[in-house]
Amino acid sequence: MSEVPPRLPPRDSGDAWVEGPDGRRYWGRYGAAGLLVHDRVAGILLQHRAEWSHFGGTWGLPGGARHAGESAVAGAIREAGEEAGVPADALAIAFTSVFDVGFWSYETVVARAARPFEPSIGDAESLELRWVPLDEVEALPLHPGFGSSWPRLRERLGETVRIVVDAANVVGSRPDGWWKDRAGAASRLLERVGALSAAGVAAREFGLPAGRIWPEYSVVLEGQARGAGTSSARGGGPRADGDASAGSAVTPEVNVVRSEGSGDDTIVAETERLTSLSWGAPATTVVITADRELAGRVAKAGAEVRGPRWLLDLLD
Template structure:
């Protein structure tokens, strides 16, 4: 592998000093990939308008094709962070406008491209904010294949499209998880539930490995919910975590919530080690994992 700076007429940032990541990675067989530290792009999904695509300017690599807002990662930059930064630089995506759902990685051995697939939480109009775009457009999913696509995006699109309807959620039996760890929860059940909620909130940011959810791709950022009961009732929601308080039986509330989630099309994973509750949850179509599964995921 060798590193080369941009050649004339090839991608470069026109303002300020060039970032050290802005260089070509060239493999021994002559394949060239943009981004010394890899690259990342954002596939934003708006249910009403489709996916956000960039029509690439003629002088860029594979100019004239359609692809994702994205580009070279900075040294030490996480792909999720880089994809959001690049989408802001190239398409004016506002802070907080999208919520990551999963990541897809193309691995060339010496170089990786990470696609961050994200749902639009706050609708916005893209703005061309650098010279690399001829056009930015929301394209209905059914119309994407009709466009002249960048070869790399064209290769990834079938896999990406296959997952666009998959929306995972993890529903946690908080009392069961809290009770599995002898940390003094019996003296302060509400405090123990809050600590669990906060750890789940941190996991919502980090995401879960795809194989842990028995899903394809690399990493998913599922919705998280937990059911609390008894002395823990009244624990508030946190960023990334919805908290449901059971007025009566916690098990009944969990089953009711899981059944509603499954019926709405969410791919529902419930967390409990209660055998009787597991059987009830499986009857309504939810998958069930034990408390150890969640504890192993928590940061």
């Protein structure tokens, strides 16, 4: 464990208490955010808080006050980098969970470890940093806020939403001249889905608690559109939340599936593959199509079906 630097970094305008009507105080003029990093082998990364800090001596997540105009994802990654030496490019953003009291909010950013790393103390706010197995978390004296949210967060750690896009059906739902250049229209769709993959989707779209979720996307191309993009371009993007200050955290790549024959058969096969995957937590597979026959086939495979309008509204 590295030594604590002799001085704290300069204070930001967000470093202030907010007091509610009932006298309760919360840290962060613009709200606060914390980072929960989950490694399937090591557990979750916890911070033993310095005695002088709020609820000092307890264990919680690295995090703190957000800067003015800073997204929760960017703030959580910045704070975790400053306090615990967490490298942004080792994080795969999964979802966020929000605690909101109206005048103040705290957002937990949940990320999976994309590669192994060792944390290091970066300032005076930590007594210790430790990877803690999931079954041992509740044995520690937890920060009250984290302790109350941990059971719900633990249940969601393996949560996955996968979206299969019938590209031909989505592109064909708008009379914008796509038939003149099917590959070009498919390429534009891939670019837009990649941007959506980087930004995430409101969790309420999937009936999940407040926050955002980063689904995995499979876009199926067929016929003349099969050559859209390149075989190595998988979409997605390194920026979380569409915010450059979020560093190089990983967001889900867009998997391009190029059908060698029937596009419908390929979509069914991809749906069956995805619905068979499980990480021990709720998994949702959504197929985007307006084709009734195809909708019936993927529903039998365990997928939910939504029409092109749902996806296009998100893309717009």
